[in-house]
Structures are given as structure tokens and as C-alpha cells.
Amino acid sequence: MVDELLRDGRWHGGLWTPEVEAQCDIRSFAELCQFISKNVPLYVQVLETGTTFHTDPVGYDTYSTPNLLKWIVNPARGLLSSLDLEFYPQTLQVLKAMDVPWERRLQYHYGDSVNSIADMYGTVEDHRKFDVVHLDSAEDVGGHMMNEFYALEALLAPQHYLMIDDIHNPASGKYKMLVPWLQNMAEYDCMQVPTAMGTFLAARGLPLPRKT
Numbered sequence: 001m002v003d004e005l006l007r008d009g010r011w012h013g014g015l016w017t018p019e020v021e022a023q024c025d026i027r028s029f030a031e032l033c034q035f036i037s038k039n040v041p042l043y044v045q046v047l048e049t050g051t052t053f054h055t056d057p058v059g060y061d062t063y064s065t066p067n068l069l070k071w072i073v074n075p076a077r078g079l080l081s082s083l084d085l086e087f088y089p090q091t092l093q094v095l096k097a098m099d100v101p102w103e104r105r106l107q108y109h110y111g112d113s114v115n116s117i118a119d120m121y122g123t124v125e126d127h128r129k130f131d132v133v134h135l136d137s138a139e140d141v142g143g144h145m146m147n148e149f150y151a152l153e154a155l156l157a158p159q160h161y162l163m164i165d166d167i168h169n170p171a172s173g174k175y176k177m178l179v180p181w182l183q184n185m186a187e188y189d190c191m192q193v194p195t196a197m198g199t200f201l202a203a204r205g206l207p208l209p210r211k212t
């Protein structure tokens with residue numbers, strides 16, 4: 001797998017091995033959110049780029065908006081700011097179907113995620129910085145996600161988690177630039193979590209879900 005990733009240019013360097021991946025018990029995005037929830041403050045501030053619009057019950061454990069709300073935001077009385085180009089009525093349908101309350105806990109923002117991060121932050125109550133960020137928006141070769149990171153870097157809490165979706169999805173390239181960039185930053189501990197499409201997890205000052 002590593003050889004394959006290196007050969008076709010989807011992986012830029014060396015942290016991940018199958019052994020490291022096997023040391024993590026987490027297998028779904030929902031489980032990853034449950035782990036993160038143990039390490040976040042009360043009134044947690046969460047940001048996602050790319051809102052959930054699929055509604056198939058088969059995917060309930062994989063969707064970002066309901067799982068961020070259910071496991072991280074609601075128990076800690078926090079706020080999820082969700083950025084997307086458009087509004088999807090399906091998001092509310094899936095929240096209802098999964099029995100996840102969202103009133104006063106979910107704030108939508110429409111527009112290009114990179115251009116609207118600063119404006120969006122201006123509307124976040126009490127202006128606490130983001131403790132958890134999930135990046136999953138435009139499908140390109142990675143520049144958009146890199147720009148998202150630059151746009152929000154100053155808005156990150158001193159201790160925080162960054163999640164990047166789709167790293168094991170051969171059809172996706174959006175993580176291509178940001179993942180190696182974070183791996184090279186000394187302040188982040190990083191690992192790959194074998195969720196459905198693979199999630200890259202970077203932690204600054206917080207624990208990772210590795211088996212001891």
C-alpha cells in the first residue's frame with residue numbers, strides 16, 4: 001500500500017505504515033468523534049468545511065455534520081460552524097433521522113470556504129477559537145484545502161485537532177498538499193485513522209488514539 005501511494009504520487013512521505021494503522025482501534029468517523037470528545041473543553045468550538053448532504057442510513061457512522069454534533073458539540077454545549085457553497089435540506093433530514101438535536105448548536109455559512117472563513121468567524125458567538133476542525137470541501141489536487149488551513153490557522157485554539165477526510169480514497173486528491181505539510185510541522189502529532197475513506201488526524205497538544 002505504501003509503495004502504491006508513493007509510486008502514484010498520492011503520498012509524500014513516511015509516517016504511515018500498516019503497523020501504525022493497525023495500532024488504532026477506531027474504524028469509523030463516529031468512533032473518532034467519540035475519542036475526540038474526551039479531550040475537548042466545555043463550549044467546544046468546531047468547524048467543518050463541506051456539510052453532510054447524503055441521507056443513506058448505511059452511511060450514518062461516516063457523515064461529518066451529524067457525528068460532530070452528536071458526539072462532540074452537543075455533550076460539550078458547543079457550536080458547529082459548517083461552511084459550504086450551498087444549503088442542503090437533506091442535512092436537516094439526516095439530523096432528524098439520526099435523532100441529533102442541532103438547534104443553537106449548528107451555524108451554517110454559505111460561500112467558498114476559503115473566502116468566507118474570516119467573515120464566518122466574525123459571527124461566532126464569544127469568538128473562542130476552534131478546538132476541532134474537519135476539512136472536507138472542494139475536490140481538487142490539494143491547493144484548496146491548503147488555503148483553508150492558511151485561512152483558519154490564526155483562528156485555531158492553542159490545543160486543537162485537525163481532521164482531513166478521504167486520504168484512502170483513490171478518487172480524491174484534496175489532502176495531497178496539506179497532509180505532508182502538517183506531517184512536517186513539529187507542533188503536530190499525526191496519524192492515519194482507518195475510517196471508511198481514511199481520516200488524517202493531526203493533534204496539537206492533545207493525545208492521539210493509539211493503542212498503548
Ligand SMILES: C[S@@+](CC[C@H](N)C(=O)[O-])C[C@H]1O[C@@H](n2cnc3c(N)ncnc32)[C@H](O)[C@@H]1O
Pocket residue numbers: 049050051052053054062063064065083084085086111112113114136137138139
Ligand atoms: C464530500 S462533501 C462533504 C461531505 C460531508 N463532510 C460529510 O462527511 O457528510 C463536499 C462538500 O463540499 C462543498 N464544497 C465544494 N467546494 C467548496 C468550496 N469551495 N467551499 C465550500 N464548500 C465547498 C460541496 O458543496 C459539498 O457539499
